[in-house]
Amino acid sequence: MQNPTPYTIALVGNPNSGKSSLFNALTGLNQKVGNFPGVTVDKKTGGSRISDTLNANIIDLPGTYSLYPKSADEQVTYEVLLNSKSADRPDLIIVISDASNLKRNLLFCSQIMDLKTPVVIALTMMDIAQRKGVKIDVPALQQAMGVPIIPINPRKNKGIAQLKKSNSRCERRTTKDSSRFYRY
Ligand SMILES: Nc1nc2c(ncn2[C@@H]2O[C@H](COP(=O)(O)OP(=O)(O)OP(=O)(O)O)[C@@H](O)[C@H]2O)c(=O)[nH]1
Numbered sequence: 193m194q195n196p197t198p199y200t201i202a203l204v205g206n207p208n209s210g211k212s213s214l215f216n217a218l219t220g221l222n223q224k225v226g227n228f229p230g231v232t233v234d235k236k237t238g239g240s241r242i243s244d245t246l247n248a249n250i251i252d253l254p255g256t257y258s259l260y261p262k263s264a265d266e267q268v269t270y271e272v273l274l275n276s277k278s279a280d281r282p283d284l285i286i287v288i289s290d291a292s293n294l295k296r297n298l299l300f301c302s303q304i305m306d307l308k309t310p311v312v313i314a315l316t317m318m319d320i321a322q323r324k325g326v327k328i329d330v331p332a333l334q335q336a337m338g339v340p341i342i343p344i345n346p347r348k349n350k351g352i353a354q355l356k357k358s359n360s361r362c363e364r365r366t367t368k369d370s371s372r373f374y375r376y
């Protein structure tokens with residue numbers, strides 16, 4: 193059975209954290225990626241088959257450091273996440289967090305979690321963190337944050353299946369109209 197209303201997943205996170213790379217891995221599209229911040233300046237939508245019963249609209253968004261927009265592209269993200277009249281209002285937010293820059297990225301995660309929309313954290317750049325000698329205890333971090341945390345490398349298509357599994361679990365626990373509050 194297909195879901196009747198489109199289920200929307202927004203990809204948000206700090207600039208250069210790997211959002212568009214994940215968007216491409218999920219949708220099969222070819223959104224521009226680059227090894228510098230500010231590559232994405234507008235939102236882009238594509239479809240993704242998350243599970244046998246869930247097709248989702250995925251929205252790639254410009255990178256942002258906080259929910260208080262200081263530039264036109266940060267405003268795009270702000271509108272999608274905070275304007276209750278926005279047609280793109282997500283059912284689930286994936287916060288893409290750079291594991292090699294974890295502190296700053298988690299600060300943004302906690303702002304997003306305050307919105308009370310279900311959140312999954314996708315940890316990118318685990319390879320870079322490892323090279324820097326940074327060890328991340330993912331289960332402990334997940335426990336501390338209270339939301340699912342999935343390590344991924346969208347460049348190499350790693351962790352995408354696990355991320356999809358976690359997304360479809362979220363879908364089963366929430367609907368568009370019920371309480372948006374969600375703890376893992
Ligand atoms: N080493 C490594 N590189 C990655 C990983 N994920 C993405 N990248 C690379 O990181 C760079 C930034 O990726 P993008 O997908 O453009 O990042 P973005 O978050 O969309 O960036 P903005 O649109 O500028 O906010 C690219 O060079 C990607 O190939 C990862 O897990 N490991």
Ligand SMILES: [Mg+2]
Pocket residue numbers: 211212213224225231232253254255
């Ligand atoms: Mg991008």
